[in-house]
Amino acid sequence: ETKRNAVTDDYEVRNEVLGIGINGKVLTCFHRQRLHKCALKIIPDSAKARREVILHKKASVYPNIVRILDIYENKHSNQQSLLIVMECMEGGELFNRMKRIDHKSSFTERQAAGIMHSICKAVSQLHSMNVAHRDLKPENLLFTSNEEEAELKLTDFGFAKECSDSIKNLTTPCYTPYYVAPEVLSKQSYDKTCDIWSLGVIMYMLLCGYPPFYSKHSLPISPGMKTKIRAGEYEFPEEDWCMVSDEAKNLIQAMLTVESEKRPNIETILKSSWLSEFTTHVPKTPLNTLHVLMEELEQWDDVEAAICETNKYNRMPSDEE
Numbered sequence: 618e619t620k621r622n623a624v625t626d627d628y629e630v631r632n633e634v635l636g637i638g639i640n641g642k643v644l645t646c647f648h649r650q651r652l653h654k655c656a657l658k659i660i661p662d663s664a665k666a667r668r669e670v671i672l673h674k675k676a677s678v679y680p681n682i683v684r685i686l687d688i689y690e691n692k693h694s695n696q697q698s699l700l701i702v703m704e705c706m707e708g709g710e711l712f713n714r715m716k717r718i719d720h721k722s723s724f725t726e727r728q729a730a731g732i733m734h735s736i737c738k739a740v741s742q743l744h745s746m747n748v749a750h751r752d753l754k755p756e757n758l759l760f761t762s763n764e765e766e767a768e769l770k771l772t773d774f775g776f777a778k779e780c781s782d783s784i785k786n787l788t789t790p791c792y793t794p795y796y797v798a799p800e801v802l803s804k805q806s807y808d809k810t811c812d813i814w815s816l817g818v819i820m821y822m823l824l825c826g827y828p829p830f831y832s833k834h835s836l837p838i839s840p841g842m843k844t845k846i847r848a849g850e851y852e853f854p855e856e857d858w859c860m861v862s863d864e865a866k867n868l869i870q871a872m873l874t875v876e877s878e879k880r881p882n883i884e885t886i887l888k889s890s891w892l893s894e895f896t897t898h899v900p901k902t903p904l905n906t907l908h909v910l911m912e913e914l915e916q917w918d919d920v921e922a923a924i925c926e927t928n929k930y931n932r933m934p935s936d937e938e
């Protein structure tokens with residue numbers, strides 16, 4: 618169902634850039650008949666681009682994934698490209714929206730749990746179809762609108778990968794995997810486990826406004842930061858974490874387990890009452906997150922770059938076909 622006619626036949630493409638992704642830039646566009654605003658991601662055609670489109674299309678049926686409306690194969694500025702038309706997420710990215718929450722109604726632990734619940738739902742939808750996202754970060758989490766009840770959805774499948782359960786078939790009773798190596802067995806689950814690590818980093822940041830691992834002098838990544846990540850060395854500084862529930866801290870500790878095979882899977886995480894019963898169970902404790910987000914506005918890009926680095930770091934170089 619990829620269209621070959623020009624996207625401009627059906628949509629008016631504007632030069633309003635919404636953002637730059639790994640594989641391509643994102644603009645706004647307007648459907649000529651239905652006159653509603655959409656987002657258009659233009660990706661130079663390649664095997665990676667096709668994989669991104671196939672996996673996003675497959676995932677697009679789930680409620681917590683940004684919907685794909687159309688896919689075009691066009692020559693764009695003399696380059697064969699894939700153009701993905703998506704629903705326009707008018708609420709923008711997670712932290713930009715949080716920076717807009719006025720300080721009076723401060724951000725609470727229960728609100729953080731509600732956001733984590735939506736993110737974990739999106740990840741469980743992907744993992745249930747054996748897709749690992751592998752680039753979970755706040756700027757790939759978008760809100761449908763600026764309304765209070767806006768929904769949070771996940772986008773950018775530029776690093777997504779099918780963790781083919783072919784290994785699972787190998788381990789079916791009729792087939793004895795005499796020859797399969799241990800890392801191959803753990804590998805296909807490895808991809809999903811790096812999403813769990815990223816969820817731990819995002820949850821930590823929602824509760825305090827800064828990441829668990831960062832380098833001094835706000836360099837994007839440093840040897841010191843890599844060492845801390847490898848060792849799972851981070852803290853809950855008392856001044857920002859004394860009012861946060863132990864349950865939240867325990868959940869973060871579980872997700873930030875260094876040995877990937879010991880990390881809980883997404884179903885286990887969603888079963889925790891901090892997430893499954895957040896509306897009644899999680900205290901409405903005011904957090905410092907917003908103040909920290911606001912005061913570190915200028916450093917924020919470095920921090921996001923740091924997460925980018927962490928995610929890249931999480932992926933094995935062997936994966937980068």
Ligand SMILES: O=C(Nc1cc(-c2cc3c([nH]2)[C@]2(CCCNC2)CNC3=O)ccn1)c1cccc(C(F)(F)F)c1
Binds near residue numbers: 636
């Ligand atoms: O980003 C907005 N709407 C949006 C954005 C996307 C989107 C897709 C991708 C991205 N955004 C990024 C941009 C760079 C950061 N990572 C995410 C890279 N990869 C993608 O695949 C999809 C749908 N609607 C937005 C924000 C504020 C206002 C409005 C508008 F006013 F237009 F409604 C739209």
